[in-house]
Amino acid sequence: MPELPEVETIKNELSPWVVGQHFNQVNVLDGRLIYQLPVPEFCRRLTGQAIESISRRGKYLIFQLSVAQYLVVHLRMSGALLLNPDKIDPYARASFTFSNGTHLVLNDQRRLGIVWLVENIEPVVGKLGPEPLEDNFTAAVLSQRLSKHHIPIKVALIDQSLIAGIGNMYADEILFAARMHPLRTTDSLSPEEIQHIHNSIRRILRSAIARKGASTDTYVRPGGQLGTAHFDFKVAHRKGKPCPVCGVSVERISLQNRGTYFCPNCQP
Numbered sequence: 618m619p620e621l622p623e624v625e626t627i628k629n630e631l632s633p634w635v636v637g638q639h640f641n642q643v644n645v646l647d648g649r650l651i652y653q654l655p656v657p658e659f660c661r662r663l664t665g666q667a668i669e670s671i672s673r674r675g676k677y678l679i680f681q682l683s684v685a686q687y688l689v690v691h692l693r694m695s696g697a698l699l700l701n702p703d704k705i706d707p708y709a710r711a712s713f714t715f716s717n718g719t720h721l722v723l724n725d726q727r728r729l730g731i732v733w734l735v736e737n738i739e740p741v742v743g744k745l746g747p748e749p750l751e752d753n754f755t756a757a758v759l760s761q762r763l764s765k766h767h768i769p770i771k772v773a774l775i776d777q778s779l780i781a782g783i784g785n786m787y788a789d790e791i792l793f794a795a796r797m798h799p800l801r802t803t804d805s806l807s808p809e810e811i812q813h814i815h816n817s818i819r820r821i822l823r824s825a826i827a828r829k830g831a832s833t834d835t836y837v838r839p840g841g842q843l844g845t846a847h848f849d850f851k852v853a854h855r856k857g858k859p860c861p862v863c864g865v866s867v868e869r870i871s872l873q874n875r876g877t878y879f880c881p882n883c884q885p
């Protein structure tokens with residue numbers, strides 16, 4: 618699933634192609650993609666509008682449009698936005714043609730992605746927690762948010778209302794970097810441990826953005842290239858392989874029906 622580093626990469630790499638461009642053609646192949654708006658209405662409203670800017674909030678891509686509206690995209694499990702693909706993918710759910718001739722296709726194997734066209738983004742992204750890479754996300758802010766809950770730290774890290782943008786694979790990498798067992802409860806953490814987690818969140822996410830995201834599953838960059846962040850993974854998706862620090866086998870447990878990977882020796 619695209620997480621903060623993947624969505625940030627998509628934003629960065631789409632921007633030069635589509636910011637300032639108008640939607641010339643809007644083609645929706647799967648109406649369930651569009652949230653609470655009939656497809657003809659969606660196409661009519663979007664056609665002719667220009668993209669003023671693209672931003673990211675958590676795992677959401679937000680296209681600010683010329684007439685005070687926003688196109689918001691959540692790629693969920695398997696969505697991908699591809700620039701000028703060579704062939705039409707059987708999993709294509711929508712395509713857009715811009716005034717400069719750029720063709721943008723939304724592919725989505727599992728068909729869980731959602732697109733909103735709204736005047737106000739608050740109902741879509743208003744409940745998200747702070748952005749972990751912004752200056753105002755301090756260790757004190759993290760501490761204050763974690764201490765209110767009695768839940769495993771892994772569950773807290775992927776709760777979008779506590780912190781925005783972290784998903785399953787980066788949470789595992791963050792906890793490995795912080796040398797912390799994923800089941801430690803949030804209200805048991807010392808100030809030093811919270812500082813370690815805070816440092817690890819920033820370091821792991823920044824490094825993954827520099828590596829253009831992780832292509833462990835269906836994620837591809839808009840130009841079709843793979844990300845390389847997964848080559849740095851120490852535990853995520855590495856069950857049974859030796860921990861790169863101590864050599865002990867990486868374990869996998871199930872937490873909220875998702876695989877959680879950790880080193881039992883480095884993360885006691």
Ligand SMILES: [Zn+2]
Pocket residue numbers: 860861862863864865880881882883884
């Ligand atoms: Zn280890």
